[in-house]
Amino acid sequence: MAASGSTDLSTTPGGHAGGKAYYVSTPIYYVNDAPHLGHAYTTVAGDVLTRWHRQRGEKVWYLTGTDEHGQKVMRTAQTNGVTPKEWADRLVETAWKPLWEHLEIANDDFIRTTQERHTHRVQEFVQDLYDKGEIYKGSYEGPYCVGCEEFKLPGDLIDGTGEYEGQKLCPIHGRPVEMLSEDNYFFRMSAYTERLLEFYAANPDFIQPASARNEVLKFVQQGLQDLSISRSTFDWGIKLPWDPAHVLYVWVDALLNYATAVGYGADQAKFDATFPADVHLVGKDILRFHAVIWPAMLMAAGLPLPGKVFAHGWLLVGGEKMSKSKLTGISPHQLTDHFGVDAYRYYFMRAIPFGQDGSFSWEDFTARYTSELANDFGNLASRVAAMVGKYFDGTLPAATADGPAEEALHAALANAVKSADSKVEQLDFQGALDDVFGFVKLVNGYLTEQEPWKVAKDTSEEGQARLATILYTAAESLRGLAVLLNPVMPATAEKLWASLGAEAHLGALPAQRVQDAGTWGQLPAGATVTKGEILFPRLEEKKDS
Numbered sequence: 397m398a399a400s401g402s403t404d405l406s407t408t409p410g411g412h413a414g415g416k417a418y419y420v421s422t423p424i425y426y427v428n429d430a431p432h433l434g435h436a437y438t439t440v441a442g443d444v445l446t447r448w449h450r451q452r453g454e455k456v457w458y459l460t461g462t463d464e465h466g467q468k469v470m471r472t473a474q475t476n477g478v479t480p481k482e483w484a485d486r487l488v489e490t491a492w493k494p495l496w497e498h499l500e501i502a503n504d505d506f507i508r509t510t511q512e513r514h515t516h517r518v519q520e521f522v523q524d525l526y527d528k529g530e531i532y533k534g535s536y537e538g539p540y541c542v543g544c545e546e547f548k549l550p551g552d553l554i555d556g557t558g559e560y561e562g563q564k565l566c567p568i569h570g571r572p573v574e575m576l577s578e579d580n581y582f583f584r585m586s587a588y589t590e591r592l593l594e595f596y597a598a599n600p601d602f603i604q605p606a607s608a609r610n611e612v613l614k615f616v617q618q619g620l621q622d623l624s625i626s627r628s629t630f631d632w633g634i635k636l637p638w639d640p641a642h643v644l645y646v647w648v649d650a651l652l653n654y655a656t657a658v659g660y661g662a663d664q665a666k667f668d669a670t671f672p673a674d675v676h677l678v679g680k681d682i683l684r685f686h687a688v689i690w691p692a693m694l695m696a697a698g699l700p701l702p703g704k705v706f707a708h709g710w711l712l713v714g715g716e717k718m719s720k721s722k723l724t725g726i727s728p729h730q731l732t733d734h735f736g737v738d739a740y741r742y743y744f745m746r747a748i749p750f751g752q753d754g755s756f757s758w759e760d761f762t763a764r765y766t767s768e769l770a771n772d773f774g775n776l777a778s779r780v781a782a783m784v785g786k787y788f789d790g791t792l793p794a795a796t797a798d799g800p801a802e803e804a805l806h807a808a809l810a811n812a813v814k815s816a817d818s819k820v821e822q823l824d825f826q827g828a829l830d831d832v833f834g835f836v837k838l839v840n841g842y843l844t845e846q847e848p849w850k851v852a853k854d855t856s857e858e859g860q861a862r863l864a865t866i867l868y869t870a871a872e873s874l875r876g877l878a879v880l881l882n883p884v885m886p887a888t889a890e891k892l893w894a895s896l897g898a899e900a901h902l903g904a905l906p907a908q909r910v911q912d913a914g915t916w917g918q919l920p921a922g923a924t925v926t927k928g929e930i931l932f933p934r935l936e937e938k939k940d941s
Protein backbone atom coordinates (compact mmCIF):
# COMPACT_ATOMS: atom_id res chain seq x y z
CA MET A 397 0.00 0.00 0.00
CA ALA A 398 0.99 3.58 -0.49
CA ALA A 399 1.84 4.38 3.08
CA SER A 400 4.52 1.80 3.45
CA GLY A 401 7.30 0.52 1.26
CA SER A 402 10.61 1.88 0.13
CA THR A 403 12.44 4.35 2.27
CA ASP A 404 14.64 5.70 -0.51
CA LEU A 405 13.06 9.10 -0.92
CA SER A 406 15.49 10.31 -3.53
CA THR A 407 14.64 7.83 -6.24
CA THR A 408 11.37 6.15 -5.45
CA PRO A 409 8.18 7.93 -6.33
CA GLY A 410 5.86 7.84 -3.39
CA GLY A 411 8.60 6.36 -1.28
CA HIS A 412 7.83 6.70 2.39
CA ALA A 413 10.25 7.06 5.20
CA GLY A 414 8.78 5.79 8.46
CA GLY A 415 5.71 7.72 9.42
CA LYS A 416 5.44 9.77 6.27
CA ALA A 417 1.93 10.97 5.56
CA TYR A 418 0.02 9.92 2.47
CA TYR A 419 0.05 13.34 0.86
CA VAL A 420 -2.50 14.32 -1.79
CA SER A 421 -2.87 17.72 -3.43
CA THR A 422 -5.39 19.45 -5.65
CA PRO A 423 -4.25 22.19 -7.99
CA ILE A 424 -4.46 25.57 -6.31
CA TYR A 425 -7.26 27.40 -8.03
CA TYR A 426 -7.15 30.83 -9.64
CA VAL A 427 -9.20 33.31 -7.70
CA ASN A 428 -10.25 35.33 -10.71
CA ASP A 429 -13.68 33.78 -10.43
CA ALA A 430 -15.92 31.62 -8.26
CA PRO A 431 -15.59 27.83 -8.45
CA HIS A 432 -17.59 25.74 -10.90
CA LEU A 433 -18.28 22.01 -11.22
CA GLY A 434 -14.89 21.38 -12.85
CA HIS A 435 -12.96 22.69 -9.85
CA ALA A 436 -15.20 20.86 -7.42
CA TYR A 437 -14.67 17.65 -9.39
CA THR A 438 -10.95 17.53 -8.52
CA THR A 439 -11.46 18.57 -4.93
CA VAL A 440 -14.18 15.98 -4.29
CA ALA A 441 -12.05 13.24 -5.85
CA GLY A 442 -9.13 14.16 -3.60
CA ASP A 443 -11.43 14.21 -0.62
CA VAL A 444 -12.79 10.73 -1.36
CA LEU A 445 -9.26 9.44 -1.87
CA THR A 446 -7.92 10.92 1.36
CA ARG A 447 -10.94 9.98 3.46
CA TRP A 448 -10.52 6.43 2.23
CA HIS A 449 -6.85 6.39 3.18
CA ARG A 450 -7.62 7.89 6.58
CA GLN A 451 -10.11 5.09 7.04
CA ARG A 452 -7.32 2.67 6.27
CA GLY A 453 -5.72 4.06 9.41
CA GLU A 454 -3.01 5.91 7.48
CA LYS A 455 -1.57 9.26 8.30
CA VAL A 456 -2.88 11.56 5.58
CA TRP A 457 -2.26 15.09 4.43
CA TYR A 458 -4.77 16.65 2.03
CA LEU A 459 -3.87 20.05 0.65
CA THR A 460 -5.81 22.52 -1.42
CA GLY A 461 -5.62 26.28 -1.82
CA THR A 462 -5.64 29.25 -4.16
CA ASP A 463 -3.31 30.68 -6.80
CA GLU A 464 -3.51 34.42 -6.40
CA HIS A 465 -0.73 36.05 -8.42
CA GLY A 466 -0.38 36.63 -12.15
CA GLN A 467 -2.02 38.70 -14.84
CA LYS A 468 -5.30 36.87 -14.90
CA VAL A 469 -6.13 37.69 -11.29
CA MET A 470 -4.61 41.15 -11.58
CA ARG A 471 -6.76 42.07 -14.56
CA THR A 472 -9.94 40.77 -12.97
CA ALA A 473 -9.25 42.88 -9.89
CA GLN A 474 -8.59 45.95 -12.03
CA THR A 475 -11.84 45.43 -13.90
CA ASN A 476 -13.62 45.30 -10.56
CA GLY A 477 -11.85 48.37 -9.23
CA VAL A 478 -10.09 46.73 -6.29
CA THR A 479 -6.52 45.64 -5.57
CA PRO A 480 -5.60 42.06 -6.48
CA LYS A 481 -5.20 41.22 -2.79
CA GLU A 482 -8.62 42.62 -1.94
CA TRP A 483 -10.11 40.65 -4.79
CA ALA A 484 -8.38 37.45 -3.70
CA ASP A 485 -9.49 37.92 -0.07
CA ARG A 486 -13.06 38.41 -1.19
CA LEU A 487 -13.15 35.37 -3.44
CA VAL A 488 -11.39 33.09 -0.95
CA GLU A 489 -13.67 34.05 1.92
CA THR A 490 -16.99 34.27 0.07
CA ALA A 491 -16.63 31.61 -2.60
CA TRP A 492 -13.81 29.09 -2.34
CA LYS A 493 -13.58 28.23 1.35
CA PRO A 494 -17.37 28.18 1.85
CA LEU A 495 -17.80 25.83 -1.10
CA TRP A 496 -15.30 23.32 0.26
CA GLU A 497 -17.06 23.42 3.60
CA HIS A 498 -20.40 22.95 1.91
CA LEU A 499 -19.11 19.94 -0.03
CA GLU A 500 -17.76 18.35 3.17
CA ILE A 501 -14.15 18.60 2.03
CA ALA A 502 -11.89 17.56 4.90
CA ASN A 503 -8.67 19.25 3.73
CA ASP A 504 -5.87 19.48 6.27
CA ASP A 505 -4.63 22.82 5.04
CA PHE A 506 -5.55 25.61 2.65
CA ILE A 507 -2.65 27.54 1.19
CA ARG A 508 -2.87 30.94 -0.44
CA THR A 509 0.09 32.03 -2.53
CA THR A 510 -0.07 35.54 -1.07
CA GLN A 511 0.68 34.21 2.41
CA GLU A 512 4.13 34.94 3.81
CA ARG A 513 4.70 31.28 4.63
CA HIS A 514 4.65 30.84 0.86
CA THR A 515 6.21 34.00 -0.59
CA HIS A 516 9.31 33.99 1.62
CA ARG A 517 10.06 30.33 1.05
CA VAL A 518 9.51 30.69 -2.69
CA GLN A 519 12.12 33.45 -2.74
CA GLU A 520 14.54 31.16 -0.94
CA PHE A 521 13.87 28.37 -3.39
CA VAL A 522 14.51 30.46 -6.49
CA GLN A 523 17.51 32.17 -4.93
CA ASP A 524 18.95 28.71 -4.32
CA LEU A 525 18.46 27.77 -8.00
CA TYR A 526 19.95 31.10 -9.05
CA ASP A 527 22.99 30.51 -6.84
CA LYS A 528 23.39 27.06 -8.35
CA GLY A 529 23.55 28.55 -11.83
CA GLU A 530 20.20 27.07 -12.87
CA ILE A 531 18.74 30.46 -13.77
CA TYR A 532 20.09 33.00 -16.26
CA LYS A 533 18.91 36.28 -17.76
CA GLY A 534 17.59 36.44 -21.30
CA SER A 535 14.72 37.85 -23.28
CA TYR A 536 11.49 36.23 -24.27
CA GLU A 537 9.61 36.81 -27.44
CA GLY A 538 6.55 34.79 -28.19
CA PRO A 539 2.90 34.05 -27.57
CA TYR A 540 1.34 33.97 -24.09
CA CYS A 541 -2.17 32.96 -23.05
CA VAL A 542 -3.30 34.85 -19.94
CA GLY A 543 -6.19 32.38 -19.48
CA CYS A 544 -3.67 29.53 -19.12
CA GLU A 545 -0.92 31.81 -17.78
CA GLU A 546 1.30 29.93 -20.20
CA PHE A 547 4.08 30.70 -22.67
CA LYS A 548 2.84 28.93 -25.76
CA LEU A 549 4.72 27.33 -28.62
CA PRO A 550 3.55 28.38 -32.08
CA GLY A 551 2.57 24.75 -32.73
CA ASP A 552 0.19 24.82 -29.74
CA LEU A 553 -2.04 27.48 -31.32
CA ILE A 554 -5.03 27.32 -33.61
CA ASP A 555 -6.15 29.76 -36.32
CA GLY A 556 -8.93 32.13 -35.37
CA THR A 557 -12.12 32.44 -37.38
CA GLY A 558 -15.00 34.94 -37.37
CA GLU A 559 -14.22 37.83 -35.04
CA TYR A 560 -10.74 36.38 -34.49
CA GLU A 561 -9.96 35.90 -38.20
CA GLY A 562 -6.24 36.24 -38.84
CA GLN A 563 -5.28 35.81 -35.16
CA LYS A 564 -3.72 32.88 -33.33
CA LEU A 565 -5.86 31.43 -30.56
CA CYS A 566 -5.27 29.37 -27.46
CA PRO A 567 -7.01 26.04 -28.15
CA ILE A 568 -8.25 25.81 -24.54
CA HIS A 569 -9.66 29.30 -24.12
CA GLY A 570 -10.53 30.00 -27.75
CA ARG A 571 -9.16 33.52 -27.32
CA PRO A 572 -6.25 35.29 -29.03
CA VAL A 573 -2.87 34.89 -27.39
CA GLU A 574 -0.80 37.99 -26.57
CA MET A 575 2.64 38.53 -28.07
CA LEU A 576 5.26 39.16 -25.39
CA SER A 577 8.62 40.72 -25.84
CA GLU A 578 10.36 41.30 -22.52
CA ASP A 579 13.50 40.70 -20.53
CA ASN A 580 13.02 37.58 -18.47
CA TYR A 581 14.98 35.11 -16.44
CA PHE A 582 15.13 31.55 -17.66
CA PHE A 583 15.40 28.21 -15.91
CA ARG A 584 17.75 25.77 -17.66
CA MET A 585 15.02 23.20 -18.13
CA SER A 586 16.52 21.90 -21.38
CA ALA A 587 19.24 20.30 -19.28
CA TYR A 588 16.64 17.99 -17.71
CA THR A 589 15.29 16.31 -20.84
CA GLU A 590 17.31 13.13 -20.43
CA ARG A 591 16.97 12.91 -16.67
CA LEU A 592 13.22 13.27 -16.92
CA LEU A 593 12.98 10.59 -19.59
CA GLU A 594 15.05 8.27 -17.42
CA PHE A 595 12.82 9.02 -14.47
CA TYR A 596 9.63 8.29 -16.45
CA ALA A 597 11.16 5.02 -17.67
CA ALA A 598 12.17 3.96 -14.18
CA ASN A 599 8.78 4.95 -12.74
CA PRO A 600 6.13 3.82 -15.21
CA ASP A 601 3.29 4.76 -12.83
CA PHE A 602 4.46 8.33 -12.31
CA ILE A 603 2.04 9.77 -14.86
CA GLN A 604 -1.45 8.34 -15.10
CA PRO A 605 -3.59 7.41 -16.92
CA ALA A 606 -1.62 5.86 -19.80
CA SER A 607 -2.91 8.41 -22.32
CA ALA A 608 -1.51 11.23 -20.17
CA ARG A 609 1.81 9.45 -19.79
CA ASN A 610 2.11 8.98 -23.55
CA GLU A 611 1.35 12.61 -24.21
CA VAL A 612 4.07 13.76 -21.80
CA LEU A 613 6.61 11.27 -23.13
CA LYS A 614 6.02 12.47 -26.68
CA PHE A 615 6.41 16.07 -25.58
CA VAL A 616 9.63 15.56 -23.63
CA GLN A 617 11.16 13.31 -26.27
CA GLN A 618 11.16 16.27 -28.65
CA GLY A 619 13.60 17.95 -26.26
CA LEU A 620 12.74 20.61 -23.68
CA GLN A 621 13.39 24.31 -24.05
CA ASP A 622 14.54 26.55 -21.25
CA LEU A 623 11.61 28.05 -19.38
CA SER A 624 10.97 31.73 -18.88
CA ILE A 625 10.38 32.08 -15.15
CA SER A 626 9.91 35.79 -14.63
CA ARG A 627 7.86 38.69 -15.93
CA SER A 628 8.94 42.30 -15.93
CA THR A 629 5.96 44.18 -17.37
CA PHE A 630 3.67 44.03 -14.31
CA ASP A 631 4.24 43.60 -10.60
CA TRP A 632 1.52 41.35 -9.15
CA GLY A 633 3.71 38.47 -8.06
CA ILE A 634 6.63 37.42 -5.91
CA LYS A 635 9.69 39.59 -6.52
CA LEU A 636 12.90 37.86 -7.52
CA PRO A 637 15.21 38.45 -4.56
CA TRP A 638 18.23 39.29 -6.72
CA ASP A 639 16.30 41.50 -9.18
CA PRO A 640 13.08 42.96 -7.77
CA ALA A 641 12.19 44.51 -11.10
CA HIS A 642 10.95 41.02 -11.98
CA VAL A 643 8.15 38.97 -10.50
CA LEU A 644 8.31 35.20 -10.57
CA TYR A 645 6.30 33.49 -13.32
CA VAL A 646 3.01 32.57 -11.70
CA TRP A 647 3.28 28.84 -12.46
CA VAL A 648 6.65 28.48 -10.76
CA ASP A 649 5.22 30.39 -7.80
CA ALA A 650 2.12 28.16 -7.78
CA LEU A 651 3.85 24.79 -8.11
CA LEU A 652 5.97 25.58 -5.10
CA ASN A 653 2.86 25.61 -2.91
CA TYR A 654 3.21 21.84 -2.68
CA ALA A 655 6.50 22.38 -0.84
CA THR A 656 5.90 25.60 1.10
CA ALA A 657 2.58 24.41 2.53
CA VAL A 658 4.25 21.45 4.19
CA GLY A 659 7.12 23.32 5.76
CA TYR A 660 9.78 23.72 3.05
CA GLY A 661 12.54 25.89 4.52
CA ALA A 662 10.55 26.48 7.69
CA ASP A 663 9.68 23.24 9.44
CA GLN A 664 12.04 20.46 8.45
CA ALA A 665 10.34 17.82 10.59
CA LYS A 666 6.97 18.46 8.99
CA PHE A 667 8.52 18.63 5.54
CA ASP A 668 10.25 15.28 6.00
CA ALA A 669 7.05 13.74 7.33
CA THR A 670 4.96 14.96 4.40
CA PHE A 671 6.90 15.81 1.25
CA PRO A 672 6.81 14.77 -1.56
CA ALA A 673 3.20 14.32 -2.56
CA ASP A 674 2.06 10.79 -3.20
CA VAL A 675 -0.57 12.01 -5.63
CA HIS A 676 -0.90 15.33 -7.39
CA LEU A 677 -4.42 15.44 -8.80
CA VAL A 678 -4.65 17.67 -11.84
CA GLY A 679 -6.88 18.30 -14.82
CA LYS A 680 -5.37 17.19 -18.10
CA ASP A 681 -4.89 20.82 -19.21
CA ILE A 682 -2.27 21.39 -16.52
CA LEU A 683 -0.50 18.06 -16.83
CA ARG A 684 2.75 19.33 -18.36
CA PHE A 685 3.29 21.80 -15.55
CA HIS A 686 3.09 19.01 -13.03
CA ALA A 687 4.72 16.16 -14.90
CA VAL A 688 7.52 18.12 -16.60
CA ILE A 689 8.24 21.54 -15.08
CA TRP A 690 7.63 20.59 -11.44
CA PRO A 691 9.87 17.49 -11.46
CA ALA A 692 12.58 19.44 -13.33
CA MET A 693 12.43 22.15 -10.65
CA LEU A 694 12.72 19.54 -7.93
CA MET A 695 15.64 17.84 -9.65
CA ALA A 696 17.41 21.19 -9.90
CA ALA A 697 16.85 21.81 -6.19
CA GLY A 698 17.86 18.28 -5.20
CA LEU A 699 14.47 17.51 -3.69
CA PRO A 700 12.56 14.21 -3.97
CA LEU A 701 9.99 13.78 -6.73
CA PRO A 702 6.28 13.08 -6.23
CA GLY A 703 4.82 9.60 -6.41
CA LYS A 704 2.21 10.21 -9.02
CA VAL A 705 0.61 12.85 -11.19
CA PHE A 706 -2.90 11.79 -12.10
CA ALA A 707 -4.57 13.76 -14.90
CA HIS A 708 -8.33 13.55 -14.85
CA GLY A 709 -10.56 14.50 -17.74
CA TRP A 710 -12.77 17.51 -18.23
CA LEU A 711 -16.39 17.97 -17.42
CA LEU A 712 -17.85 18.94 -20.73
CA VAL A 713 -20.72 21.20 -21.68
CA GLY A 714 -21.86 20.82 -25.27
CA GLY A 715 -18.73 18.80 -25.98
CA GLU A 716 -16.38 21.53 -24.68
CA LYS A 717 -14.55 22.01 -21.38
CA MET A 718 -16.86 23.66 -18.88
CA SER A 719 -15.42 27.08 -18.10
CA LYS A 720 -16.34 30.40 -16.62
CA SER A 721 -14.61 32.25 -19.43
CA LYS A 722 -16.95 30.56 -21.90
CA LEU A 723 -19.90 31.21 -19.58
CA THR A 724 -20.57 27.51 -19.19
CA GLY A 725 -19.42 27.25 -15.59
CA ILE A 726 -22.18 25.79 -13.44
CA SER A 727 -22.05 26.43 -9.71
CA PRO A 728 -22.08 23.26 -7.59
CA HIS A 729 -24.82 24.88 -5.50
CA GLN A 730 -27.20 24.60 -8.42
CA LEU A 731 -26.92 20.83 -8.11
CA THR A 732 -26.55 20.41 -4.37
CA ASP A 733 -29.66 22.55 -3.77
CA HIS A 734 -31.66 19.95 -5.63
CA PHE A 735 -29.82 16.65 -5.12
CA GLY A 736 -28.02 17.23 -1.82
CA VAL A 737 -24.28 17.24 -1.14
CA ASP A 738 -23.73 13.51 -0.68
CA ALA A 739 -25.55 12.60 -3.87
CA TYR A 740 -23.44 15.22 -5.65
CA ARG A 741 -20.21 13.68 -4.38
CA TYR A 742 -21.44 10.25 -5.37
CA TYR A 743 -22.66 11.20 -8.81
CA PHE A 744 -19.44 12.64 -10.16
CA MET A 745 -17.34 9.79 -8.81
CA ARG A 746 -19.71 7.12 -10.14
CA ALA A 747 -20.79 8.51 -13.48
CA ILE A 748 -17.45 9.50 -15.04
CA PRO A 749 -14.41 7.23 -15.25
CA PHE A 750 -11.63 9.15 -13.51
CA GLY A 751 -9.14 10.03 -16.24
CA GLN A 752 -11.68 10.48 -19.02
CA ASP A 753 -13.80 13.42 -20.13
CA GLY A 754 -17.44 13.24 -19.17
CA SER A 755 -20.66 15.05 -19.81
CA PHE A 756 -22.86 15.92 -16.93
CA SER A 757 -26.61 15.93 -17.45
CA TRP A 758 -29.49 16.71 -15.15
CA GLU A 759 -31.37 13.70 -16.56
CA ASP A 760 -28.50 11.30 -15.90
CA PHE A 761 -28.05 12.63 -12.38
CA THR A 762 -31.79 12.30 -11.72
CA ALA A 763 -31.83 8.74 -13.08
CA ARG A 764 -28.88 7.64 -10.95
CA TYR A 765 -30.20 9.40 -7.89
CA THR A 766 -33.52 7.67 -8.20
CA SER A 767 -32.43 4.18 -9.12
CA GLU A 768 -29.09 3.76 -7.35
CA LEU A 769 -29.33 6.00 -4.31
CA ALA A 770 -33.04 6.23 -3.47
CA ASN A 771 -34.34 2.86 -4.69
CA ASP A 772 -31.44 0.43 -4.41
CA PHE A 773 -29.58 1.80 -1.41
CA GLY A 774 -31.92 4.14 0.51
CA ASN A 775 -34.88 1.77 0.36
CA LEU A 776 -32.76 -1.14 1.45
CA ALA A 777 -31.68 0.74 4.56
CA SER A 778 -35.20 1.85 5.45
CA ARG A 779 -36.82 -1.54 4.75
CA VAL A 780 -34.36 -3.39 6.95
CA ALA A 781 -34.75 -0.89 9.80
CA ALA A 782 -38.54 -1.05 9.46
CA MET A 783 -38.60 -4.86 9.63
CA VAL A 784 -36.29 -5.05 12.64
CA GLY A 785 -38.65 -2.52 14.24
CA LYS A 786 -41.78 -4.39 13.32
CA TYR A 787 -40.72 -7.95 14.04
CA PHE A 788 -38.16 -7.49 16.83
CA ASP A 789 -39.12 -4.20 18.43
CA GLY A 790 -35.99 -2.57 17.08
CA THR A 791 -33.54 -4.91 18.76
CA LEU A 792 -31.27 -6.66 16.32
CA PRO A 793 -31.73 -10.42 16.66
CA ALA A 794 -28.93 -12.98 16.42
CA ALA A 795 -28.31 -15.03 13.27
CA THR A 796 -28.55 -18.65 14.28
CA ALA A 797 -29.53 -20.29 11.02
CA ASP A 798 -26.88 -19.26 8.46
CA GLY A 799 -27.08 -21.24 5.25
CA PRO A 800 -25.58 -20.98 1.76
CA ALA A 801 -27.46 -17.76 0.93
CA GLU A 802 -25.98 -16.04 3.97
CA GLU A 803 -22.54 -17.44 3.37
CA ALA A 804 -22.65 -16.11 -0.18
CA LEU A 805 -23.27 -12.62 1.19
CA HIS A 806 -20.46 -12.90 3.73
CA ALA A 807 -18.08 -13.71 0.87
CA ALA A 808 -19.55 -11.03 -1.39
CA LEU A 809 -18.98 -8.32 1.20
CA ALA A 810 -15.39 -9.43 1.77
CA ASN A 811 -14.79 -9.40 -1.98
CA ALA A 812 -16.38 -6.00 -2.45
CA VAL A 813 -14.16 -4.54 0.27
CA LYS A 814 -11.01 -6.01 -1.19
CA SER A 815 -11.78 -5.03 -4.73
CA ALA A 816 -12.97 -1.51 -3.88
CA ASP A 817 -9.87 -0.93 -1.77
CA SER A 818 -7.53 -1.83 -4.59
CA LYS A 819 -9.53 0.27 -7.06
CA VAL A 820 -9.41 3.37 -4.87
CA GLU A 821 -5.68 2.79 -4.59
CA GLN A 822 -5.59 3.11 -8.39
CA LEU A 823 -7.91 6.13 -8.30
CA ASP A 824 -10.62 4.14 -10.07
CA PHE A 825 -13.48 5.64 -8.08
CA GLN A 826 -16.09 4.48 -10.53
CA GLY A 827 -14.84 0.90 -10.31
CA ALA A 828 -14.82 1.01 -6.51
CA LEU A 829 -18.39 2.29 -6.43
CA ASP A 830 -19.42 -0.39 -8.93
CA ASP A 831 -18.13 -2.95 -6.44
CA VAL A 832 -19.99 -1.38 -3.53
CA PHE A 833 -23.24 -0.98 -5.44
CA GLY A 834 -22.88 -4.47 -6.89
CA PHE A 835 -23.02 -5.64 -3.28
CA VAL A 836 -26.11 -3.45 -2.65
CA LYS A 837 -27.81 -5.27 -5.50
CA LEU A 838 -26.89 -8.64 -4.02
CA VAL A 839 -28.40 -7.71 -0.66
CA ASN A 840 -31.58 -6.55 -2.35
CA GLY A 841 -31.68 -9.80 -4.32
CA TYR A 842 -31.17 -11.75 -1.10
CA LEU A 843 -34.17 -10.07 0.54
CA THR A 844 -36.32 -10.60 -2.54
CA GLU A 845 -35.48 -14.29 -2.49
CA GLN A 846 -35.72 -14.83 1.24
CA GLU A 847 -39.00 -12.89 1.57
CA PRO A 848 -38.69 -12.10 5.29
CA TRP A 849 -42.22 -10.60 5.27
CA LYS A 850 -43.53 -14.10 4.45
CA VAL A 851 -41.18 -15.91 6.82
CA ALA A 852 -42.48 -13.59 9.57
CA LYS A 853 -45.85 -15.33 9.34
CA ASP A 854 -44.25 -18.62 10.38
CA THR A 855 -44.41 -18.36 14.17
CA SER A 856 -42.59 -21.64 14.80
CA GLU A 857 -39.22 -21.46 16.51
CA GLU A 858 -37.57 -22.43 13.26
CA GLY A 859 -39.44 -19.76 11.33
CA GLN A 860 -38.48 -17.08 13.83
CA ALA A 861 -34.83 -18.19 13.77
CA ARG A 862 -34.89 -17.92 10.01
CA LEU A 863 -36.45 -14.45 10.14
CA ALA A 864 -33.84 -13.35 12.70
CA THR A 865 -31.05 -14.65 10.48
CA ILE A 866 -32.33 -12.88 7.39
CA LEU A 867 -32.66 -9.53 9.15
CA TYR A 868 -29.33 -9.85 10.91
CA THR A 869 -27.68 -10.62 7.59
CA ALA A 870 -29.23 -7.59 5.96
CA ALA A 871 -28.33 -5.28 8.85
CA GLU A 872 -24.77 -6.55 8.99
CA SER A 873 -24.50 -5.97 5.26
CA LEU A 874 -25.59 -2.38 5.84
CA ARG A 875 -22.90 -2.08 8.51
CA GLY A 876 -20.31 -2.93 5.87
CA LEU A 877 -21.88 -0.51 3.41
CA ALA A 878 -21.80 2.36 5.92
CA VAL A 879 -18.04 1.90 6.27
CA LEU A 880 -17.42 1.63 2.53
CA LEU A 881 -19.57 4.62 1.66
CA ASN A 882 -18.30 6.90 4.39
CA PRO A 883 -15.47 8.38 2.28
CA VAL A 884 -17.90 9.17 -0.53
CA MET A 885 -21.07 10.15 1.34
CA PRO A 886 -20.05 10.93 4.91
CA ALA A 887 -23.31 12.48 6.10
CA THR A 888 -25.42 9.63 4.70
CA ALA A 889 -23.10 6.98 6.09
CA GLU A 890 -23.34 8.62 9.53
CA LYS A 891 -27.14 8.50 9.38
CA LEU A 892 -27.02 4.83 8.49
CA TRP A 893 -24.51 4.14 11.26
CA ALA A 894 -26.84 5.84 13.72
CA SER A 895 -29.88 3.94 12.48
CA LEU A 896 -28.03 0.63 12.96
CA GLY A 897 -27.20 1.57 16.53
CA ALA A 898 -23.61 0.73 15.66
CA GLU A 899 -21.76 3.45 17.53
CA ALA A 900 -22.59 2.11 21.00
CA HIS A 901 -20.91 -1.21 20.15
CA LEU A 902 -18.35 -0.49 17.47
CA GLY A 903 -17.41 3.14 18.05
CA ALA A 904 -17.42 6.11 15.72
CA LEU A 905 -17.80 5.48 12.01
CA PRO A 906 -14.63 7.29 10.81
CA ALA A 907 -12.60 5.07 13.12
CA GLN A 908 -13.80 1.93 11.32
CA ARG A 909 -11.04 0.45 9.20
CA VAL A 910 -11.80 -0.10 5.53
CA GLN A 911 -9.70 -3.25 5.51
CA ASP A 912 -11.79 -4.73 8.35
CA ALA A 913 -15.13 -3.80 6.80
CA GLY A 914 -15.51 -7.23 5.22
CA THR A 915 -15.08 -9.16 8.45
CA TRP A 916 -18.50 -10.62 9.05
CA GLY A 917 -20.44 -10.45 12.29
CA GLN A 918 -19.29 -7.17 13.81
CA LEU A 919 -22.68 -5.65 14.55
CA PRO A 920 -23.74 -7.47 17.72
CA ALA A 921 -27.18 -8.92 18.35
CA GLY A 922 -28.94 -6.57 20.73
CA ALA A 923 -27.99 -3.40 18.83
CA THR A 924 -30.82 -0.88 18.78
CA VAL A 925 -31.99 -0.36 15.22
CA THR A 926 -34.12 2.69 14.52
CA LYS A 927 -35.77 3.93 11.41
CA GLY A 928 -33.84 7.14 10.90
CA GLU A 929 -34.64 9.82 8.39
CA ILE A 930 -34.97 8.78 4.76
CA LEU A 931 -31.48 8.76 3.25
CA PHE A 932 -32.45 9.89 -0.24
CA PRO A 933 -35.88 11.52 -0.34
CA ARG A 934 -37.77 11.57 -3.59
CA LEU A 935 -36.64 14.53 -5.64
CA GLU A 936 -40.12 15.96 -6.23
CA GLU A 937 -40.72 16.15 -2.49
CA LYS A 938 -37.47 18.03 -2.04
CA LYS A 939 -38.39 20.57 -4.66
CA ASP A 940 -41.70 21.32 -2.93
CA SER A 941 -40.20 21.63 0.50
Ligand code: MSP
Pocket residue numbers: 422423424425426433434435437438463650651652653677678679680681682709710711712717718719
Ligand atom coordinates in the same frame (compact mmCIF):
# COMPACT_ATOMS: atom_id res chain seq x y z
N1 MSP B 1 -3.91 27.86 -10.85
C1 MSP B 1 -3.72 26.80 -11.75
C2 MSP B 1 -3.22 25.55 -11.04
C3 MSP B 1 -1.95 25.70 -10.28
S1 MSP B 1 -1.51 24.24 -9.47
C4 MSP B 1 0.04 24.48 -8.98
C5 MSP B 1 -5.02 26.48 -12.46
N2 MSP B 1 -6.12 26.89 -11.85
S2 MSP B 1 -7.60 26.73 -12.45
O1 MSP B 1 -8.44 27.29 -11.44
O2 MSP B 1 -7.68 27.29 -13.75
O3 MSP B 1 -7.86 25.22 -12.64
C6 MSP B 1 -7.67 24.33 -11.64
C7 MSP B 1 -8.11 22.95 -12.00
O4 MSP B 1 -9.48 22.91 -12.33
C8 MSP B 1 -7.35 22.32 -13.14
O5 MSP B 1 -6.94 21.02 -12.77
C9 MSP B 1 -8.37 22.21 -14.22
O6 MSP B 1 -8.16 21.11 -15.05
C10 MSP B 1 -9.64 22.03 -13.41
N3 MSP B 1 -10.78 22.31 -14.22
C11 MSP B 1 -11.19 23.53 -14.70
N4 MSP B 1 -12.24 23.31 -15.53
C12 MSP B 1 -12.51 21.98 -15.59
C13 MSP B 1 -13.51 21.21 -16.17
N5 MSP B 1 -14.43 21.71 -16.97
N6 MSP B 1 -13.54 19.88 -15.88
C14 MSP B 1 -12.66 19.30 -14.99
N7 MSP B 1 -11.70 20.02 -14.43
C15 MSP B 1 -11.51 21.32 -14.84
O7 MSP B 1 -4.99 25.88 -13.51
